[in-house]
Amino acid sequence: MTAPPRGFAPAEYAARTARAQAAMARAGLAGLLLTTEAEVRYFSGFHTAFWQSPTRPWFLFVPVEGKPVAIIPEIGAALMRATWLDDIRSWPAPTPGDDGISLLTELLAPLAARREALGLMKGHETHLRMPLGDYERLLAGLAGMRIADATALLRRHRMVKSEAEIAKIAHICAIGSRTFASVADIVREGQPLEDLFRAFRRAALAQGADDVPYLVGGAETGGYRDVISPPTRRPLARGDILMLDTGATWDGYFCDFDRNFAIGPPGDAARRAHDRLWRATEAGIAAARPGASCREVFRAMQAVIGESGGDIGRLGHGLGMQLTEGPSLAAWDETVISENMVLTLEPSLSYGDGRIMVHEENIVVRAEGAALLTERAPPELPVIGAAA
């Protein structure tokens, strides 16, 4: 399988910027100040592992007209100069006394003087990636500036993916699917879950993933009870239900899906749980069409899960540069699904004595309906070592 090209053409960044600028003009915003990795990369193409270090803040200002302006640590200036941006302002960070604040103040002071509105990400699923004290100092130096929440404005655009973005997500989903197809070869009874996690990560890399930032799972006799704990050294045993859920990346885009396996023949309760989740996912695939709301897709899956779903926050979400991003397949999300959204369908349920099961697939919504990006899980809970 041939990998798509890395990065994006400058025209794609220009188009993203133009779309956001049109929305900014309608909303009366003079610009956006962005501080988080996905947002900065979306408009600039600046892609680096350096965000892993919390030491340095990075800023991108998207004015209502013209190209974005980068205000970044000197260590990133060479890489930023390789993007489509022209105006790159840097300082020798870290400088705790002034980590970009005077550069930002200089850039934004004219907006403040005109009492204009600056958009920030203040809403659900966002945070401000700079010291809170620096933010307060920045605002204090920008008397007259109005601050607006630009979360909805920006999310609306980011939820709908370009064909180039979809190609990257499809590529990492295919890598993930091949990795899950190899699980039967790397799993063995007696293997500590910790070692299986390591083997899974190695397999995903061998299949072509750049990285596996997210891997969770569980394995317990008859069914797992928790899906967010780190792996233990408990050995896999006959009778376990095993789940692995991975967010692997390629060129900065995630897949996010899971697979369940029975170690030896499973009990009826686990078989039935898997069957129900598989059918709930089918219902989600059928419901996820342009024009449907997120709530409708949620309810289509919930109707199959029934009361075993319990008090679940959501049954899927957007996917892209983040492992999880808007919209949410939840009762409270009325977002209308549109063509080229990439979504996870993630039904879950409880069964037996506090056991849970989670199933997950990734789709792209096309005009004619949902297309799977992941290789569909088999309808029946797969069994590893059945003949043992």
Added chain:
Amino acid sequence: MTAPPRGFAPAEYAARTARAQAAMARAGLAGLLLTTEAEVRYFSGFHTAFWQSPTRPWFLFVPVEGKPVAIIPEIGAALMRATWLDDIRSWPAPTPGDDGISLLTELLAPLAARREALGLMKGHETHLRMPLGDYERLLAGLAGMRIADATALLRRHRMVKSEAEIAKIAHICAIGSRTFASVADIVREGQPLEDLFRAFRRAALAQGADDVPYLVGGAETGGYRDVISPPTRRPLARGDILMLDTGATWDGYFCDFDRNFAIGPPGDAARRAHDRLWRATEAGIAAARPGASCREVFRAMQAVIGESGGDIGRLGHGLGMQLTEGPSLAAWDETVISENMVLTLEPSLSYGDGRIMVHEENIVVRAEGAALLTERAPPELPVIGAAA
């Protein structure tokens, strides 16, 4: 090599909490509200990959007396109940209309009514990991509450590691050292850097790393020019200087060091650069003793690097649950080094036509001076494929 135990004894969390509470009492703080992974884990032991998803906020309140209180999404409650904490309050997140805010308000309202001071992380190398809009709504509901910056208070404790923490960092440093020792076996001329990165990650996992969240590097003829770009498909060629810098993890603790290699015999400029950085690191090792200041260690390394160092922000930093954490080996950091601090020594310089070289080792400061956690790089730039 035997791995140390995972996690920490409850007594360690109790001791950390007691130390912070004594400092809070001295500073007149009624409690700390923590939102970021390292801080929440430091006091609770709550360890999960789930932080990768930006969707859900997680809160820990550390009162000036008594055990910390967790205010967290329901999905994490089972794992939090396995920690030493007793008071765990949860809600079915995500709920964008009230993602923990009413629970926080209920918890903190008595403090606000008494006009007490709440400590938040507002300083250098921190951020607030919750929606800014939610933070503003929280404060609006807590009239009378005073907010104080607790960054210095908390960092002072986190900079000094316990023996159990040092054992974890030593373990991942040993894994990193064995991985670097295997680089000559996995590197080959003609190999795209992208594939080498993947092979390095696989090797680190095979050596026992849980994950390799951070891997950067560069390779160019005669010397690299950038250390934060993602790897390209450019094939490694004879004459290249290759650098790999990794932040691998074990049980949530990082190593952070790099190694330089010449692909075939290197030129004199690269040899001299490596020699100078190696000697700068020796000077750093000698200078990093209890009682010395970070500035003094910085200057000891800078004296060897000389003017080729350029406008460098810092030459090393703290290391632990974060790839980079305080203190900074920088001219502006007067932190006094004390026993059981874990530090990176990371001298860098420029040479030739815009080329740079970075070298890095990890140390723990003991009463008698610095002890290496990494296997010391060889004094001479190692050559791969010299006989080819």
